[in-house]
Amino acid sequence: MGKAKAAPQVPHKAKARKAKTSKHSTYENARPDESDGTVPLELQQTCLNIFRDALRPSVEDVTVLQEIKGRLFDRDFATAFGKEEYLRVYASRWSPSRALGYLQVLINVQEYILPTQDLMRPDHSNHVPLEMVCLGGGAGAEVVTLAGWWSIVSKAMPELALQACFVDIAAWHETVEALYKHCVNAPELSQYASATAREVNMPLLSEQTFSCKFQQQDVLQWSEEAMQSVVLPTTKLVTLFFTLNELYSTSVPKAQHLLSQLTAAMSTNSLLLVVDSPGNYSTVSFDGGEKRYPMLWLLDHTLLTDTARKAGDASNIRWEKVMSDESKWFRLPPGLEYPIELENMRYQIHLYRRLAAG
Template identity: 40%
Template structure:
């Protein structure tokens, strides 16, 4: 469910000058909400979250260019983008994703996933101290990959399994709910900043058929970029893949997470501590599927997630992430709904108690000057919340 909501709101090409920071949107307060404890931290400044080094940002853009060069160069590319945009603005997500042609999914990934990937990689760097804690990072590949076992689900096997265990690295596991191209690219970029000591496995779970898109991008991550025939010897000698194939493995499962039973979700999570992500996914679940179904999913997650795991939520900020409740369609902020479900009076829900360890209401990711990509890209503004699961 990787969505591009409010695409026109941040419609700025790769900038030569930094755009002025917009005024902070007014929050709509729910009527007499339950009393909440203060969050550990809150920021509206992009300075709170680091970015990848500019050369690595450029390298990641080159990876997207290599993975999706056929569709980027296709004469039908603008028409494909218009079809996707029209479906998104009509909120017809089946047409935009689940029932979309492969070329349309490639076009979406080539157009809107690069900025997301760069922004997500910065978020992973920002929470790196938690990801690198001993209880989350394990030797080798871990005891299981946490793949859902539902027989009718369309699941693709782990991609690019390690060729050898002789170079056993520390390994981190990630379950990306609603994940696709941006998530695997961001995870790969994050791992590359820790090479060769850290490897990773990512399980991407989404209702749309993103498997071929993920495979193209993962292959590009593990392949040295094409060089000009005029490249000098130094450029050829330094040309290398973003990270070795053995450092990043993946599994993709096509499944609607809201339709999964508690046991099926538990199987996807596995037994080892891991990072669970909902990146520009949770608000879409609230608004398209409803608060009841989304709350039920979060409670199943709380009941089955291994203790010590992290939950990372990134979504549109402020009034862009609100869900309507009741006959009067009273709107509640996504963050309030999430905290109300996970941390109700700070009493444990079934299974675990969620500790909020990072929270930022509004953060800007701005593209660095001088980045090159075949088409214009946009800056990104988001809210971010990080939770840790603990057993009472």
């Protein structure tokens, strides 16, 4: 998380699951995702292994974890995300389960993203890369999510590559680099590994198929020029995963302005995908007032009402909402192993498509 993510949340612990804890936490009593649960178990375990190998989570991190929780509770985000050790522990603790939840999300909305003719060059002979920007994507969940998702997509569309940019306020460079390295390189094997094990030891996907970069930036302070150097006319998808409500909590006007900037920068048929805490967990007050407004109301007001009003034509709406759900669960499936405990993920999801100017 972080603050592209202006103020990261501590995920809510799922009460529906009991974990067996020994050397690894094994999720035997979990229920599948209510939506489908279509991500292969082997791929989910591979994603968890990437976090395990890249970030080395341990039960001995508990002291550091408690320090981070305290800083987050006090909303002292500069300290909570000010040390490399804090970033490693945070990402190893909360990003893995988020990554699996986001992976299911992308599978569920894939029909809106792929296949699409606008990914083809005019002569239809070669594909251009699919370009994505993940705002608030520094803590590593989105890195592994995209790698896992693209490992599925590339089997059907091997000629298509994915390019992603992760933007966050904290210095997540090393976390992103470490996770990416483990996505595109085969896992390290013991010197005693068999020849057969070595032969089948392959990376999740190749550097040619998936590339990424990280930019440290407070998006609430983003100049229009700087933002448009990241969100390009060729950008197909922009994501705000567990980020938008925190941006609203920091400054409603600045968050609304960011959405207006995205409206100006994003091209026809590009997509904006928002995933956040559901219901009462995502409400915002104006100027500290008692009345609180749902994040979704503010989001719809900006994208579906304000853009038309500012254009001077009520019929000239710049976005359409193509799918929406105010409360869903992703529950860790039985059989997964990870060195420390993880949580299920409850979330709301909203996908918008940029319309052509009227």
